Amino acid sequence: xxxxxxxxxxxxxxxxxxxxxxxxxxxxxxxxxxxxxxxxxxxxxxxxxxxxxxxxxxxxxxxxxxxxxxxxxxxxxxxxxxxxxxxxxxx
Amino acid sequence: xxxxxxxxxxxxxxxxxxxxxxxxxxxxxxxxxxxxxxxxxxxxxxxxxxxxxxxxxxxxxxxxxxxxxxxxxxxxxxxxxxxxxxxxxxxxxxxxxxxxxxxxxxxxxxxxx
Amino acid sequence: xxxxxxxxxxxxxxxxxxxxxxxxxxxxxxxxxxxxxxxxxxxxxxxxxxxxxxxxxxxxxxxxxxxxxxxxxxxxxxxxxxxxxxxxxxxxxxxxxxxxxxxxxxxxxxxxxxxxxxxxxxxxxxxxxxxxxxxxxxxxxxxxxxxxxxxxxxxxxxxxxxxxxxxxxxxxxxxxxxxxxxxxxxxxxxxxxxxxxxxxxxxxxxxxxxxxxxxxxxxxxxxxxxxxxxxxxxxxxxxxxxxxxxxxxxxxxxxxxxxx
Numbered sequence: 404x405x406x407x408x409x410x411x412x413x414x415x416x417x418x419x420x421x422x423x424x425x426x427x428x429x430x431x432x433x434x435x436x437x438x439x440x441x442x443x444x445x446x447x448x449x450x451x452x453x454x455x456x457x458x459x460x461x462x463x464x465x466x467x468x469x470x471x472x473x474x475x476x477x478x479x480x481x482x483x484x485x486x487x488x489x490x491x492x493x494x
Numbered sequence: 495x496x497x498x499x500x501x502x503x504x505x506x507x508x509x510x511x512x513x514x515x516x517x518x519x520x521x522x523x524x525x526x527x528x529x530x531x532x533x534x535x536x537x538x539x540x541x542x543x544x545x546x547x548x549x550x551x552x553x554x555x556x557x558x559x560x561x562x563x564x565x566x567x568x569x570x571x572x573x574x575x576x577x578x579x580x581x582x583x584x585x586x587x588x589x590x591x592x593x594x595x596x597x598x599x600x601x602x603x604x605x606x607x
Numbered sequence: 608x609x610x611x612x613x614x615x616x617x618x619x620x621x622x623x624x625x626x627x628x629x630x631x632x633x634x635x636x637x638x639x640x641x642x643x644x645x646x647x648x649x650x651x652x653x654x655x656x657x658x659x660x661x662x663x664x665x666x667x668x669x670x671x672x673x674x675x676x677x678x679x680x681x682x683x684x685x686x687x688x689x690x691x692x693x694x695x696x697x698x699x700x701x702x703x704x705x706x707x708x709x710x711x712x713x714x715x716x717x718x719x720x721x722x723x724x725x726x727x728x729x730x731x732x733x734x735x736x737x738x739x740x741x742x743x744x745x746x747x748x749x750x751x752x753x754x755x756x757x758x759x760x761x762x763x764x765x766x767x768x769x770x771x772x773x774x775x776x777x778x779x780x781x782x783x784x785x786x787x788x789x790x791x792x793x794x795x796x797x798x799x800x801x802x803x804x805x806x807x808x809x810x811x812x813x814x815x816x817x818x819x820x821x822x823x824x825x826x827x828x829x830x831x832x833x834x835x836x837x838x839x840x841x842x843x844x845x846x847x848x849x850x851x852x853x854x855x856x857x858x859x860x861x862x863x864x865x866x867x
Contacts, residue, residue, distance in 0.1 A: 448523070449524060514801060571758070
């Protein structure tokens with residue numbers, strides 16, 4: 404197979420799937436089912452001391468379904484019920 | 495062989511379906527940065543709510559079921575909110591992209607761009 | 608003495624002895640071939656302290672460990688794929704001992720045979736498509752109807768902007784879909800990966816497509832040429848080609864793939 408390298412842009416010169424030039428994300432897509440996600444929980448640390456863990460997921464999850472409904476409704480022209488409410492992020 | 499998706503839908507599984515290997519996110523900060531990092535976190539959430547409000551308002555306005563004075567009131571409020579957000583961003587040296595925190599399974603906080 | 612287990616990188620058939628000669632795997636351990644049922648498992652010993660169930664779960668949460676292990680795994684798969692046909696396995700397929708590994712080969716014999724048939728004579732190529740909306744030319748838009756009332760004017764402006772953005776988004780998705788269609792016509796089969804986490808990829812653009820194409824070796828050149836051509840004719844999209852890959856994305860059955 405032809406592997407000649409040149410100064411051509413990305414799409415003509417494939418990034419060879421060999422050695423250190425492989426991006427870790429591309430490798431992890433293939434080695435871990437479903438790829439990799441960084442969680443929505445953030446641990447804030449200073450000087451290597453973990454101080455607090457914030458569950459953004461819990462905060463946002465209560466808002467996100469509304470956001471998706473708004474977007475879906477925009478596309479379907481149906482009226483939307485309700486407005487954004489804060490719910491107990493226990494889910 | 496491969497499914498022909500809806501032309502309007504991206505041809506990949508939505509990031510919000512929650513699968514995929516999860517890696518914890520650690521925010522390493524220092525005494526100088528910590529204020530900026532926390533503000534960024536908070537402003538990101540505020541920006542999300544602002545965008546939701548704007549979308550909802552625009553839907554109501556486009557539907558044409560609001561009296562003119564309500565429309566004006568809504569518009570002024572949202573306009574001022576946007577100005578306030580800009581001021582806050584400027585004060586802390588953040589641009590719009592800085593506020594787009596990726597939440598893993600929930601996808602990026604704000605829709606692309 | 609550290610307890611060891613068997614780490615399996617992939618499954619081949621009739622692999623020549625040279626395929627694993629001199630290959631080193633995770634923790635630098637020597638890689639060898641384990642035969643059963645006419646299949647060959649490519650394996651190396653690993654310590655339970657690192658790959659036992661609990662240890663593994665902990666280690667998988669550390670990006671640096673994950674990277675080192677992933678690269679070591681890939682080095683083995685890649686080396687063997689150059690010399691023979693191998694169905695790559697995912698990260699950390701570990702068996703207690705050789706007997707268990709052979710039993711697994713026996714149980715999954717047909718599944719592996721199907722996978723081998725699916726990938727023989729073919730290579731995987733990855734294509735990712737990004738849209739950098741900031742680069743997209745702004746649309747010709749007639750100005751929003753003027754209004755003396757500032758709040759109302761603001762809303763009309765924002766509404767027009769959002770409609771434009773939505774239109775642009777739809778056009779870009781359609782363009783990306785066309786690219787995928789053209790490449791699917793050349794490839795034998797195509798599977799989709801999830802969009803990548805921007806914190807890991809370092810990319811700020813909008814990732815629209817993250818696809819793996821299984822292409823007959825005789826058509827590899829056509830495929831690469833098509834990607835280059837498509838990249839050139841669609842300035843709104845940024846295409847990135849990776850490969851050649853051992854066929855990681857095509858090891859599992861189709862149903863298992865879409866379930867994951």
